[in-house]
Amino acid sequence: xxxxxxxxxxxxxxxxxxRAGVDAYFGYPITPQSEVIEYLMAEQPEERTGMVVLQAxxxxxxxxxxxxxxxxxxxxxxxxxxxxxxLYQEGISYIAGAELPCVIANVVRGGPGLGTIQPSQADYxxxxxGGGHGDYKLYVLAPASVQEMADFIQLGFDIAYxxxxxxxxxxxxxxxxxxxxxxxxxQRPRWTDEEIKQMHDSWAAxxxxxxxxxxxxxxxxxxxxxxxxxxxxLQAKYRRMEEEEVLFEEINCEDAEYLIVAxxxxxxxxxxxxxxxxxxxxxxxxFRPITLYPFPMKQLxxxxxxxxxxxxxxxxxxxxxEDIKLAVECNVPVKHxxxxxxxxxxxxxxLTALENLIKGE
Amino acid sequence: xxxxxxxxxxxxxVYTKTKLMTxxxxxxxxxxxxGTAHRIVMEVIDExxxxxxxxxxxPVGCSVLAYDFMNxxxxxxxxxxxxxxxxxxxxTMPDKYVFTYQGDGDLAAIGTAETIHVxxxxxxxxxxxxxxxxxxxxxxxxxxxxxxxxKTSTSPYGRDLKSMGNPLKITELIAQLPGTYYVTRQxxxxxxxxxxxxxxxxxxxxxxxEKKGISFIEIVSNCNSGWKMSPVKSNEWxxxxxxxxxxxxxxxxxxxxxxxxxxxxxx
Ligand SMILES: Cc1ncc(C[n+]2csc(CCOP(=O)(O)OP(=O)(O)O)c2C)c(N)n1
Ligand code: SF4
Ligand SMILES: [Mg+2]
Numbered sequence: 089x090x091x092x093x094x095x096x097x098x099x100x101x102x103x104x105x106x107r108a109g110v111d112a113y114f115g116y117p118i119t120p121q122s123e124v125i126e127y128l129m130a131e132q133p134e135e136r137t138g139m140v141v142l143q144a145x146x147x148x149x150x151x152x153x154x155x156x157x158x159x160x161x162x163x164x165x166x167x168x169x170x171x172x173x174x175l176y177q178e179g180i181s182y183i184a185g186a187e188l189p190c191v192i193a194n195v196v197r198g199g200p201g202l203g204t205i206q207p208s209q210a211d212y213x214x215x216x217x218g219g220g221h222g223d224y225k226l227y228v229l230a231p232a233s234v235q236e237m238a239d240f241i242q243l244g245f246d247i248a249y250x251x252x253x254x255x256x257x258x259x260x261x262x263x264x265x266x267x268x269x270x271x272x273x274x275q276r277p278r279w280t281d282e283e284i285k286q287m288h289d290s291w292a293a294x295x296x297x298x299x300x301x302x303x304x305x306x307x308x309x310x311x312x313x314x315x316x317x318x319x320x321x322l323q324a325k326y327r328r329m330e331e332e333e334v335l336f337e338e339i340n341c342e343d344a345e346y347l348i349v350a351x352x353x354x355x356x357x358x359x360x361x362x363x364x365x366x367x368x369x370x371x372x373x374x375f376r377p378i379t380l381y382p383f384p385m386k387q388l389x390x391x392x393x394x395x396x397x398x399x400x401x402x403x404x405x406x407x408x409x410e411d412i413k414l415a416v417e418c419n420v421p422v423k424h425x426x427x428x429x430x431x432x433x434x435x436x437x438x439l440t441a442l443e444n445l446i447k448g449e
Numbered sequence: 450x451x452x453x454x455x456x457x458x459x460x461x462x463v464y465t466k467t468k469l470m471t472x473x474x475x476x477x478x479x480x481x482x483x484g485t486a487h488r489i490v491m492e493v494i495d496e497x498x499x500x501x502x503x504x505x506x507x508p509v510g511c512s513v514l515a516y517d518f519m520n521x522x523x524x525x526x527x528x529x530x531x532x533x534x535x536x537x538x539x540x541t542m543p544d545k546y547v548f549t550y551q552g553d554g555d556l557a558a559i560g561t562a563e564t565i566h567v568x569x570x571x572x573x574x575x576x577x578x579x580x581x582x583x584x585x586x587x588x589x590x591x592x593x594x595x596x597x598x599x600k601t602s603t604s605p606y607g608r609d610l611k612s613m614g615n616p617l618k619i620t621e622l623i624a625q626l627p628g629t630y631y632v633t634r635q636x637x638x639x640x641x642x643x644x645x646x647x648x649x650x651x652x653x654x655x656x657x658x659e660k661k662g663i664s665f666i667e668i669v670s671n672c673n674s675g676w677k678m679s680p681v682k683s684n685e686w687x688x689x690x691x692x693x694x695x696x697x698x699x700x701x702x703x704x705x706x707x708x709x710x711x712x713x714x715x716x
Contacts, residue, residue, distance in 0.1 A: 149562070
């Protein structure tokens with residue numbers, strides 16, 4: 089068993105990054121996730137593993153530092169919250185276009201604009217439907233506990249390197265700020281220069297040896313036919329992720345007549361709501377997408393003909409609901425419920441929304 | 450009669466292109482200074498034997514395709530972000546050599562924040578800054594460096610300082626920061642200027658080797674297409690108009706401002 093600690097989600101993700109053998113973290117402070125860089129600065133990972141931590145002058149700079157280090161074949165992690173993630177979008181589009189691996193955490197807060205510092209899930213579209221310009225996809229993981237904040241770092245890097253694609257961990261101010269028991273993974277050594285050379289010599293820009301052609305990291309191709317081909321390649325990669333990398337959880341779904349579909353904090357809250365519903369004799373189950381992209385389309389579609397209705401619960405005005413409707417192809421009635429703008433729904437509010445759905449309201 | 454084959458022989462060679470320039474045909478307009486500047490940087494890296502230890506960062510601008518011509522590992526950065534990209538590379542590979550190659554729009558407009566902060570942190574990199582007073586790539590719009598009265602496609606009646614702001618001497622500005630160690634302004638329009646610039650680039654990589662901080666080389670260059678002049682005329686115009694405002698020479702050496710610049714900054 090790994091080391092057990094009581095930690096905030098933001099601290100757990102930072103500690104997990106050190107232990108995953110990350111080479112560098114670049115970031116810029118923003119609530120509710122400043123504990124990530126504060127924890128890293130206090131921990132001095134340079135001494136522990138040689139990991140570099142740098143406070144950039146802006147999110148524009150931070151994400152481009154990520155781009156540079158990832159281009160050199162280094163394992164890079166960064167984190168921010170909604171307004172900062174908006175500034176990341178240019179860089180993320182370049183990173184996706186140039187096919188660089190990295191892990192980015194978004195500890196979402198209420199918007200739009202400067203919004204609020206309280207939790208929200210209103211960045212679902214931004215994370216899953218592009219965010220920046222061009223046809224690209226991020227692999228998006230939604231942790232529902234402090235444990236998952238920690239675990240998704242290593243999982244994120246595994247996927248990022250398997251597909252050479254940026255990975256987004258989308259949590260929110262609640263998961264980032266709350267304290268829970270977490271079991272930490274053992275320290276992995278950072279890759280040596282020799283290991284990086286062996287693994288990434290075919291693409292990374294760390295200095296051209298005589299044995300190979302120069303490596304070029306770019307997202308540009310002025311020849312549109314070639315750019316289209318590159319896009320085909322990216323799309324094939326995304327289809328492969330959709331086939332092979334979907335993650336989800338089902339709670340009390342076997343005999344369910346009604347489903348709540350929710351991720352992250354909303355899933356945590358809805359776990360209580362289905363207990364309350366069952367106590368009242370309502371056969372309710374919780375379907376939790378763990379990957380927001382690729383979304384568990386087929387897995388949710390399997391409930392068509394089995395359940396009478398689906399309640400989409402999200403701290404937003406209704407973004408997740410669009411993917412649910414696509415998944416069930418409008419063969420099941422789907423309703424949205426959620427508080428937003430920084431407000432958090434209670435389990436009882438979710439139960440009432442479920443009862444209203446059952447009543448057909 | 451003598452055949453070309455009789456002439457192209459090892460013993461007759463007085464000059465060869467460095468192997469650090471690829472055989473790809475340059476995408477620059479004939480007469481443009483970019484190609485010469487590329488060659489100088491590649492010659493220096495070649496002569497120092499640093500090909501396997503150097504990573505270059507290309508900007509957005511006419512030199513966006515620098516990686517097509519420079520035979521080293523290269524990273525193409527978003528518009529203005531090359532200094533941040535270079536920081537990511539250098540911080541994780543402190544023993545490698547890293548340089549950015551940027552135009553004036555890239556370095557002194559959209560990327561001003563990245564430029565100032567990379568210099569302020571004193572990242573141990575080399576910055577090559579091609580100042581042609583215009584946005585060459587996008588068809589000749591006004592740049593932060595465009596001179597007063599200079600006509601461009603977005604200042605068709607000439608740059609008006611009142612409404613369009615002043616030409617920015619970013620090089621003098623960053624020379625004030627403690628993180629910069631060697632700051633100089635050069636050109637590439639004559640053989641003598643090329644030799645001086647090459648010396649400056651050598652020095653810059655030397656500074657990087659000694660881990661002394663930023664070395665920053667501005668190259669005042671022509672954009673004959675954007676300026677709508679013949680190559681020869683553009684170089685004459687550059688000497689006559691650009692050089693008085695952007696004077697040639699060292700601005701900071703060994704971390705110390707040179708005297709004439711101390712005076713100029715005060716006035
Ligand atoms: C975010 C963004 N904004 C605008 C552009 C369009 N753009 C491309 S190059 C350029 C100006 C380049 O000028 P400069 O840096 O002076 O380089 P030059 O071509 O003169 O060498 C602009 C505005 C872009 N590619 N990206
Ligand atoms: S447009 Fe200007 S800067 Fe660009 S290649 Fe032509 S002459 Fe050079
Ligand atoms: Mg220019």
